[in-house]
Amino acid sequence: MTEHQYVMVTDIFPSKIVGNGERVDWQDLNKSFKVNMQVSTAYEISFTMTYTKQYAAAFNFVKEKHYVQYKGEWYIVQQVESRNDENGMATLQVTATHFVIDALKDIRIDQAPPTEGNPEVSGSDTGNSDGDSGDQQPGIVTKQTAVQQTYTLDDRLSHFFNPNDWGLKYVLHGDFPQAAVDCTGSLYDWLNNNLKLYGAYWVPHDSTIDIYDLAHFKQPTGITLRYLHDMTNVDIQSDVTNLVNDCWVYGGKMEKDITTELGAGGQTNGATEPVNGDWTPVMQNAAELVGEKLSNADIANIKNRIRIESNGNETAVNNWDSNAAAGHPSKGLLQFIDSTFNYYCRPPFTNTMHGLDQLVAMMNIPDWRDQIAGPGGWSPHGAPISKATITIQPKVDNSWGWPFPCGEGHFLGGQLFGVNAGGGFRPNGFHDGLDFGSIDHPGNEVHAIHGGRCTISRAWGNGGINWYCVIQDSSGLNVEYQEAFGSASNITVNVGDVVKTGDVIGYRTTNHLHVGITRMSIPAAFGHAFSNDGTWIDPLATIKNGTAGGTVPSDSGDDAGTTSTTTEEYYSLVYHFEDQDSINKYGRHRGAILTVDSIYDMNALKAYADTTVQHDPQATLTISGYRGSELNTLGQVVHLLVPERGLDTDVMLVGIEGNDRYFDPNGEVTLTFNNNGLALKDVNEAIRQDVKDINTNNNPLDYYGALGARQEDHWANLRFTPNQVKRMVDYSKGGKDNGGQDSSGKSKQ
Numbered sequence: 025m026t027e028h029q030y031v032m033v034t035d036i037f038p039s040k041i042v043g044n045g046e047r048v049d050w051q052d053l054n055k056s057f058k059v060n061m062q063v064s065t066a067y068e069i070s071f072t073m074t075y076t077k078q079y080a081a082a083f084n085f086v087k088e089k090h091y092v093q094y095k096g097e098w099y100i101v102q103q104v105e106s107r108n109d110e111n112g113m114a115t116l117q118v119t120a121t122h123f124v125i126d127a128l129k130d131i132r133i134d135q136a137p138p139t140e141g142n143p144e145v146s147g148s149d150t151g152n153s154d155g156d157s158g159d160q161q162p163g164i165v166t167k168q169t170a171v172q173q174t175y176t177l178d179d180r181l182s183h184f185f186n187p188n189d190w191g192l193k194y195v196l197h198g199d200f201p202q203a204a205v206d207c208t209g210s211l212y213d214w215l216n217n218n219l220k221l222y223g224a225y226w227v228p229h230d231s232t233i234d235i236y237d238l239a240h241f242k243q244p245t246g247i248t249l250r251y252l253h254d255m256t257n258v259d260i261q262s263d264v265t266n267l268v269n270d271c272w273v274y275g276g277k278m279e280k281d282i283t284t285e286l287g288a289g290g291q292t293n294g295a296t297e298p299v300n301g302d303w304t305p306v307m308q309n310a311a312e313l314v315g316e317k318l319s320n321a322d323i324a325n326i327k328n329r330i331r332i333e334s335n336g337n338e339t340a341v342n343n344w345d346s347n348a349a350a351g352h353p354s355k356g357l358l359q360f361i362d363s364t365f366n367y368y369c370r371p372p373f374t375n376t377m378h379g380l381d382q383l384v385a386m387m388n389i390p391d392w393r394d395q396i397a398g399p400g401g402w403s404p405h406g407a408p409i410s411k412a413t414i415t416i417q418p419k420v421d422n423s424w425g426w427p428f429p430c431g432e433g434h435f436l437g438g439q440l441f442g443v444n445a446g447g448g449f450r451p452n453g454f455h456d457g458l459d460f461g462s463i464d465h466p467g468n469e470v471h472a473i474h475g476g477r478c479t480i481s482r483a484w485g486n487g488g489i490n491w492y493c494v495i496q497d498s499s500g501l502n503v504e505y506q507e508a509f510g511s512a513s514n515i516t517v518n519v520g521d522v523v524k525t526g527d528v529i530g531y532r533t534t535n536h537l538h539v540g541i542t543r544m545s546i547p548a549a550f551g552h553a554f555s556n557d558g559t560w561i562d563p564l565a566t567i568k569n570g571t572a573g574g575t576v577p578s579d580s581g582d583d584a585g586t587t588s589t590t591t592e593e594y595y596s597l598v599y600h601f602e603d604q605d606s607i608n609k610y611g612r613h614r615g616a617i618l619t620v621d622s623i624y625d626m627n628a629l630k631a632y633a634d635t636t637v638q639h640d641p642q643a644t645l646t647i648s649g650y651r652g653s654e655l656n657t658l659g660q661v662v663h664l665l666v667p668e669r670g671l672d673t674d675v676m677l678v679g680i681e682g683n684d685r686y687f688d689p690n691g692e693v694t695l696t697f698n699n700n701g702l703a704l705k706d707v708n709e710a711i712r713q714d715v716k717d718i719n720t721n722n723n724p725l726d727y728y729g730a731l732g733a734r735q736e737d738h739w740a741n742l743r744f745t746p747n748q749v750k751r752m753v754d755y756s757k758g759g760k761d762n763g764g765q766d767s768s769g770k771s772k773q
Contacts (some may be wrong), residue, residue, distance in 0.1 A: 064226050067228055070117070072118070074115050085274070088104055134208065139303060181196075198238075247663070248665060259646040273598070279593050291497070298336065310657065325659060329396040334357050338379035341353055370385070371414070372413065388410065390408075424474055441455055443455075458539070460536060491514065493505050507538040600648045675697035
């Protein structure tokens with residue numbers, strides 16, 4: 025026996041526990057009741073009530089934020105529109121959303137603004153508990169700047185749900201990736217903005233939010249829908265407004281601190297003034313300060329500009345031209361006016377009457393080589409390359425760094441120096457160095473972990489050492505790099521080269537780099553490879569502590585040198601996204617550059633671009649006129665056959681809009697399917713081949729129910745079977761609902 029369905033309106037607010045309920049007139053439901061269920065978006069019902077004496081109580085119960093019950097689920101009235109129909113009868117057009125929508129909007133995590141008692145604190149502690157001074161060391165330090173903590177979906181949701189005063193719960197169905205997302209704002213907005221990162225869909229059931237991955241959300245039905253057999257129309261909506269099938273993609277934002285070792289007095293070569301009238305040493309000094317490298321042609325170009333502007337006089341002031349007449353004469357070695365110099369200069373080199381400072385400002389101009397070229401005057405233009413302070417710090421002689429951009433990374437026991445679990449395969453179980461694996465420490469460029477002079481390059485060592493090189497610092501400490509180079513050509517440093525920390529000395533082509541540190545000469549130290557006799561020094565401790573074998577960095581006195589640090593930002597991953605299939609079908613459509621700061625893996629970056637760039641039309645299938653009863657649950661998968669359109673594919677139900685067949689046996693439902701996670705290439709092909717046949721004029725969804733002229737005789741022109749008449753009579757006998765019981769006294773669910 026079919027269980028009775030009903031719609032009950034109440035006088036209950038969300039804050040109340042107990043209230044009264046009244047059924048809505050069957051005639052109203054028959055004529056106007058509609059559902060609109062769209063996956064992860066809309067869960068709402070709408071209907072129109074007509075004032076009659078029998079249903080006056082129900083009519084008067086309808087107010088914003090009162091509850092409505094339908095199929096055992098509670099909805100909250102969001103919109104009430106009062107009207108009079110053509111017969112002068114009062115009507116209410118009602119729209120109600122599932123109560124969890126209100127709950128999700130009400131559950132929030134907000135960061136309180138700072139107050140005097142809880143202020144924002146900026147600045148940093150100059151102390152360092154691990155003994156590291158924090159000063160920049162000479163060399164290049166490369167770091168990832170946008171690495172983000174990732175979280176499981178369960179972790180993020182628990183921050184919102186536990187606890188909440190709505191009694192709302194969630195259940196996860198399936199496997200979800202981790203994502204870098206914060207917990208802020210309302211839970212409703214958070215779900216809308218972030219669930220797509222987890223590939224998740226949500227559906228409310230009573231006071232529980234069920235969250236599915238695609239595999240668990242899909243419900244195979246075995247149903248095949250045939251055009252004009254199970255439906256009256258198939259509409260295919262295609263949107264190519266934002267189609268892009270050709271763009272560049274950048275990922276993995278990096279920051280490189282370039283620290284240059286300077287001479288006494290804060291300059292790289294001590295030259296702040298010309299030598300016998302020659303400004304070349306000062307030019308070279310300025311170039312080192314800003315990280316430029318000058319060719320002979322560059323030096324000649326700068327000399328020519330100096331000759332034209334001041335003839336080498338760094339204190340020259342032009343008091344006769346239009347700038348002087350305007351009150352801002354050009355000054356100095358390169359004849360900047362004050363405002364222009366101030367725009368391009370970099371602290372602490374801010375004295376316009378100092379030739380070195382003007383050269384630093386000149387090299388801060390984009391395309392400065394082109395701008396200063398030629399026999400005539402020059403007019404600096406373009407945004408400064410950088411306004412960062414060129415930091416001058418005391419020189420240190422113990423700079424250490426990591427050979428790969430990931431930094432310290434992580435190691436297994438067998439990779440560590442000394443005797444550790446996992447290293448038992450070696451004689452005495454002793455490892456004389458530190459192994460950087462290509463998986464745990466990715467990257468091809470091998471960076472020097474310590475500065476010095478190359479003493480051995482492209483040498484061959486037996487016993488698995490293979491091609492190796494050695495960098496020796498001024499104290500005689502040797503840093504040896506081995507096992508990373510498949511051939512001698514993979515080592516790029518030459519004997520006699522001066523190497524700074526962070527410089528590239530070669531390219532890893534094997535599965536790991538072995539680094540060894542010793543004060544013994546090499547290759548003699550190789551004879552102590554498996555002896556824990558103090559010959560070899562722990563590289564991990566040395567890099568982290570900045571000292572090797574107990575040595576202490578020397579203090580900088582008055583005559584000590586200094587360092588200059590500049591910072592470069594760039595993306596480590598670049599690739600050209602092209603969808604050739606899309607280009608063949610729709611032509612080439614270029615898009616803006618896509619940048620993703622926090623992805624440092626090329627495969628992950630490509631996967632992100634493939635799902636983010638709309639390289640195929642956004643396709644939605646709408647089947648109107650569906651009269652069956654099997655398709656009534658979001659996520660159901662059916663097979664669609666439309667021979668006239670060349671469609672033969674599986675699609676997933678993501679939207680249900682229309683009449684409830686219980687209340688309106690002759691009603692029709694509109695079903696929406698789309699390509700959420702399912703390939704609809706057959707659909708896209710049909711769109712391309714036969715666009716003219718596609719009906720693009722379908723009416724928008726009616727979210728608010730149907731209003732129309734009401735006949736005074738509500739039963740006129742209606743035709744029902746005896747069974748349907750009996751159902752309406754039983755329903756009407758129930759009339760007023762008390763305590764959730766039907767006319768027989770049984771509890772209604």
